[in-house]
Amino acid sequence: MYPLVEINGEKLRHNVKQIVSKCKEAGITSIFGVVKVLAGYQDAINDLISGGITHIADSRIENLKNISTKLKKVLLRIPMESEVHDVVKYCDISLNSELETIKKLNHAARINRVIHDIIVMFDLGDLREGIWYTSDYINFIAQIIELPNIRLVGIGTNLTCYGSVIPTQENLSILVRIKEEIERTFNIKLTYISGGNSSSLPLVYRKQLPKGINNLRIGEAFFLGRETAYGKNLIDCYQDVFILKAQIVELKRKPSFPIGERGFDAFGQVVQYEDKGMMDRAILAIGKQDVYPENLEPLDKRVKILGASSDHLIVDCTDTDYKVGDIMDFKLSYGGLLQVMTSKYVNKVYLHNITTP
Ligand SMILES: *Cc1c(COP(=O)(O)O)cnc(C)c1O
Numbered sequence: 001m002y003p004l005v006e007i008n009g010e011k012l013r014h015n016v017k018q019i020v021s022k023c024k025e026a027g028i029t030s031i032f033g034v035v036k037v038l039a040g041y042q043d044a045i046n047d048l049i050s051g052g053i054t055h056i057a058d059s060r061i062e063n064l065k066n067i068s069t070k071l072k073k074v075l076l077r078i079p080m081e082s083e084v085h086d087v088v089k090y091c092d093i094s095l096n097s098e099l100e101t102i103k104k105l106n107h108a109a110r111i112n113r114v115i116h117d118i119i120v121m122f123d124l125g126d127l128r129e130g131i132w133y134t135s136d137y138i139n140f141i142a143q144i145i146e147l148p149n150i151r152l153v154g155i156g157t158n159l160t161c162y163g164s165v166i167p168t169q170e171n172l173s174i175l176v177r178i179k180e181e182i183e184r185t186f187n188i189k190l191t192y193i194s195g196g197n198s199s200s201l202p203l204v205y206r207k208q209l210p211k212g213i214n215n216l217r218i219g220e221a222f223f224l225g226r227e228t229a230y231g232k233n234l235i236d237c238y239q240d241v242f243i244l245k246a247q248i249v250e251l252k253r254k255p256s257f258p259i260g261e262r263g264f265d266a267f268g269q270v271v272q273y274e275d276k277g278m279m280d281r282a283i284l285a286i287g288k289q290d291v292y293p294e295n296l297e298p299l300d301k302r303v304k305i306l307g308a309s310s311d312h313l314i315v316d317c318t319d320t321d322y323k324v325g326d327i328m329d330f331k332l333s334y335g336g337l338l339q340v341m342t343s344k345y346v347n348k349v350y351l352h353n354i355t356t357p
Pocket of ligand 1: 034036059076077095158196197198199217218219220221228
């Protein structure tokens with residue numbers, strides 16, 4: 001039943017293998033496979049695992065709790081105080097930046113009789129999570145070291161998420177210097193020096209990752225075959241692992257400009273329309289409840305998306321031979337992938353073993 005998203009497991013595994021092998025050449029010894037966009041979809045997670053990731057990482061406990069794997073599980077989002085018991089129970093490692101929360105994790109870990117591993121996040125300028133890199137982090141770390149049920153296993157940074165800051169040799173070298181200072185001051189060894197996400201891959205491919213960075217947390221590049229610093233395709237990867245398919249329910253020749261007095265569209269927006277004369281307009285049975293139209297790209301270059309309401313997607317298919325009942329294919333942005341994987345209204349079809357050219 002449509003709409004459905006078709007997932008090519010073989011292409012996914014290929015992407016993971018290529019990126020993992022490039023990372024290994026660049027000195028990366030562990031790779032967190034970031035699966036939050038999959039909403040816990042186990043078949044795809046299994047292919048990430050066979051592709052060579054070393055840890056499963058997600059922002060949400062609900063997903064981590066349900067994923068079945070022998071690999072260690074990593075919570076990416078800074079934990080809520082209200083979830084610390086679940087964090088120590090269902091995750092092996094969590095990323096942290098707040099001392100009060102880390103103390104609560106310590107308490108929860110003691111009650112659950114576990115040692116909980118944490119990676120402390122440093123903000124190098126992107127202004128999402130992490131302690132500011134010029135703050136008194138030595139004092140911060142000293143207080144963590146004293147907690148008996150918490151083990152500091154690494155430090156990390158996140159870039160190109162809020163502030164669009166691109167990872168460079170300069171900013172990642174700051175993280176390496178912080179690592180050296182912490183190891184020297186406390187006479188400890190940090191296992192993970194986590195130098196970012198898919199936006200760090202250009203440095204990996206150019207062999208410019210600073211020595212000392214030994215971990216990356218990769219999501220989008222595996223799924224969409226591109227890095228996220230400049231949005232360039234990775235030449236050795238597939239960009240069409242996920243294809244969204246929707247069915248045409250109406251196709252008629254109509255004007256392109258609405259007739260009559262105009263107010264707002266179905267979502268309360270004032271929309272500008274372009275008069276392109278008569279056109280062949282198809283309505284597909286998919287809408288904003290499934291995915292926002294700006295997150296879709298028709299595979300057929302002749303097709304143009306005109307707009308959508310909650311359950312209808314309208315496209316211009318002038319000079320094509322589509323008819324009612326036909327299926328149209330779309331590529332998805334990362335945001336679109338997140339939406340369709342989360343939606344219960346979009347079926348998932350997993351292709352395990354098909355031969356790809
Ligand atoms: C989502 C996320 C990632 C993965 O980012 P991609 O751009 O998909 O590779 C890495 N780290 C953290 C903390 C995240 O939240």
